[in-house]
Amino acid sequence: MAxxxxxxxxxxxxxxxxxxxxxxxxxxxxxxxxxxxxxNLTVDGTTTLTGGLTxxxxxxxxxxxxxxxxxxxxxxTTGTLAVTGASTLTGNVAAGGTxxxxxxxxxxxxxxxxxxxxxxxxxxGTLAVxxxxxxxAGITVDTNAxxxxxxxxxxxxxxxxxxxxxxxxxxxxxMDxxxxxxxxxxxxxxxxxxxxxAxxxxxxxxxxxxxxxxxxxxxxGTLAVTGASTLTGxLTxxxxxDAGASGTAGSVxxxxxxxxxxxxAITCTDQTGDTTVSLVAGAMGAARTITLRDPGAxxxxxxxxxxxxxxxxxxxxxxxxxxxxxxxxxxxxxGTAAITAADHAGKICYITGSxxxxxxxxxxxxxxGHVYTFIMGQVNTSNTVFTTADATNAxxxxxxxxxxxDDNSMKMFAAAATDELITxxxxxxxxxxxxxxxxxxxxxxxxxxxxxxWVPAGSNPATPFSGA
Numbered sequence: 390m391a392x393x394x395x396x397x398x399x400x401x402x403x404x405x406x407x408x409x410x411x412x413x414x415x416x417x418x419x420x421x422x423x424x425x426x427x428x429n430l431t432v433d434g435t436t437t438l439t440g441g442l443t444x445x446x447x448x449x450x451x452x453x454x455x456x457x458x459x460x461x462x463x464x465x466t467t468g469t470l471a472v473t474g475a476s477t478l479t480g481n482v483a484a485g486g487t488x489x490x491x492x493x494x495x496x497x498x499x500x501x502x503x504x505x506x507x508x509x510x511x512x513x514g515t516l517a518v519x520x521x522x523x524x525x526a527g528i529t530v531d532t533n534a535x536x537x538x539x540x541x542x543x544x545x546x547x548x549x550x551x552x553x554x555x556x557x558x559x560x561x562x563x564m565d566x567x568x569x570x571x572x573x574x575x576x577x578x579x580x581x582x583x584x585x586x587a588x589x590x591x592x593x594x595x596x597x598x599x600x601x602x603x604x605x606x607x608x609x610g611t612l613a614v615t616g617a618s619t620l621t622g623x624l625t626x627x628x629x630x631d632a633g634a635s636g637t638a639g640s641v642x643x644x645x646x647x648x649x650x651x652x653x654a655i656t657c658t659d660q661t662g663d664t665t666v667s668l669v670a671g672a673m674g675a676a677r678t679i680t681l682r683d684p685g686a687x688x689x690x691x692x693x694x695x696x697x698x699x700x701x702x703x704x705x706x707x708x709x710x711x712x713x714x715x716x717x718x719x720x721x722x723x724g725t726a727a728i729t730a731a732d733h734a735g736k737i738c739y740i741t742g743s744x745x746x747x748x749x750x751x752x753x754x755x756x757x758g759h760v761y762t763f764i765m766g767q768v769n770t771s772n773t774v775f776t777t778a779d780a781t782n783a784x785x786x787x788x789x790x791x792x793x794x795d796d797n798s799m800k801m802f803a804a805a806a807t808d809e810l811i812t813x814x815x816x817x818x819x820x821x822x823x824x825x826x827x828x829x830x831x832x833x834x835x836x837x838x839x840x841x842x843w844v845p846a847g848s849n850p851a852t853p854f855s856g857a
Contacts, residue, residue: 706731722763728752734759743769743815753779756832763826765842770815775826779834780809780857786831787838791819791850794843802852804838809857817844818853 447459454467482488494503500513527539534547561573568581590599596609604622611628624630632655633639643653660666719737728738728751740747740763747769751761754777765773777783785804789811792799813820819842829837844850 711735719764722747722749725749728761730757730759733761736762738763739766740764740769740773741766743767744771745769746772746774748774748776751775751777751828751836752830753777754783754830754832754834754836756835757830759830761828763828765813765820765822765824768815768821769813770820772815773813773820775811775828776809776857777836782834783809784835785809785811785838785854786835787840789819789838789840789842789853791840792843793850794846794848800850802850802854804854807856808854810855811838811840811853812855813842813853816848817851819844819850821845 444457445459448455448457450456453465456465457463458465490503491505493505494501496502499511502511503509524537525539528535528537530536533545536545537543558571559573562569562571564570567579570579571577572579586599587601589601590597592598595607598607599605630641631639632641638656641655643655645651657666717736719739720733722738722740723742724745725748728749730752734757738749738761740749749763763775784806785808787804789802789804790799791802811826812818813824813826815821819840821843824842825840827839831837840853
């Protein structure tokens with residue numbers, strides 16, 4: 390074959406067979422196994438290369454359906470890439486379509502594996518899922534530490550569940566069968582153990598509230614307690630307190646400060662009708678303490694239907710003096726004494742003693758109505774004198790009736806406005822054993838007087854009244 394020099398493009402429709410190729414300078418650059426072209430090589434048929442292909446300008450097939458970039462080596466194929474042997478990829482892999490792997494997938498030996506036969510996937514590190522996770526066969530973490538059942542969705546947590554946001558449980562809540570339950574539709578809550586709440590409790594805004602710091606509890610409706618209740622603090626019931634119910638007896642127990650020292654029980658027996666007995670504290674001028682004293686055995690108390698303050702106007706001393714029969718015993722007077730309402734009013738004052746003048750000074754008359762009764766138990770010829778704390782202004786009104794032992798006649802003596810003393814001398818003015826002097830405080834500075842007595846034989850009756 391003759392020698393051909395080609396300095397432009399060479400287009401060959403068939404095969405190219407050459408022993409030696411020289412460049413445009415006439416220098417041999419290719420033997421039968423080495424070929425070099427300084428221009429473009431276009432081959433319409435099949436090209437078989439039994440040796441290596443060096444393409445420093447990149448590779449492009451059919452306008453880009455398969456290309457290898459010049460400097461980066463990036464490979465693009467628009468068709469299917471089939472690899473029958475092992476592939477080692479040291480860089481990133483980007484798949485714009487579906488990546489089909491016939492065998493197992495192993496990333497860094499065992500950091501991420503997918504078994505070809507079963508599809509089982511093992512992730513040795515953290516799995517971050519930005520979208521929805523569909524686990525149609527259930528979820529199992531560390532055997533049974535966290536499980537989600539396949540068909541029912543039942544979730545079991547062996548450890549602690551921490552939820553920082555809102556949790557919606559539309560099917561109710563059940564813990565350990567019945568230890569803590571929240572009913573589905575009603576929201577009823579049942580706990581078999583102790584419920585500890587660190588913060589405030591508010592039911593329907595303000596229907597039932599418990600303040601965390603103080604423990605103050607407010608119930609806007611009715612509080613029904615069927616068992617015993619212990620209140621260590623004060624109880625404020627603006628709507629009243631019911632102990633028991635109709636047909637069910639109730640009791641309010643109040644305990645003292647000392648343990649095992651009894652209690653006050655407030656109970657109620659059956660009434661004759663369906664009526665209410667009310668204990669009402671009347672209007673009082675200041676703080677009062679009302680003490681129920683020990684009456685001994687079972688006792689009844691005198692009551693009144695008068696709801697005014699007058700019904701309780703009497704003092705304790707006055708009630709005792711009027712009602713205590715044992716306190717009505719006669720008071721013995723053996724010498725000079727000051728007469729007081731507390732010790733002598735309403736009682737019999739029995740006068741004994743002689744040989745000296747005895748003076749009995751009454752309180753000043755103020756209209757108390759107190760009655761002082763004196764009975765002579767011994768004749769005192771040294772004089773028994775009755776006067777008042779205000780002898781200057783005292784006015785005795787009344788009479789002294791004295792009987793004469795000589796003829797059994799009676800003589801009456803009236804007290805004058807200027808009389809302030811009553812003197813029984815044991816003879817003419819009375820003072821015999823059994824003589825009686827009654828003085829009543831009827832008004833300011835006014836004493837009503839009744840004297841019944843007698844004088845011994847040989848003595849003529851005389852007035853016991855005189856000025857101070």
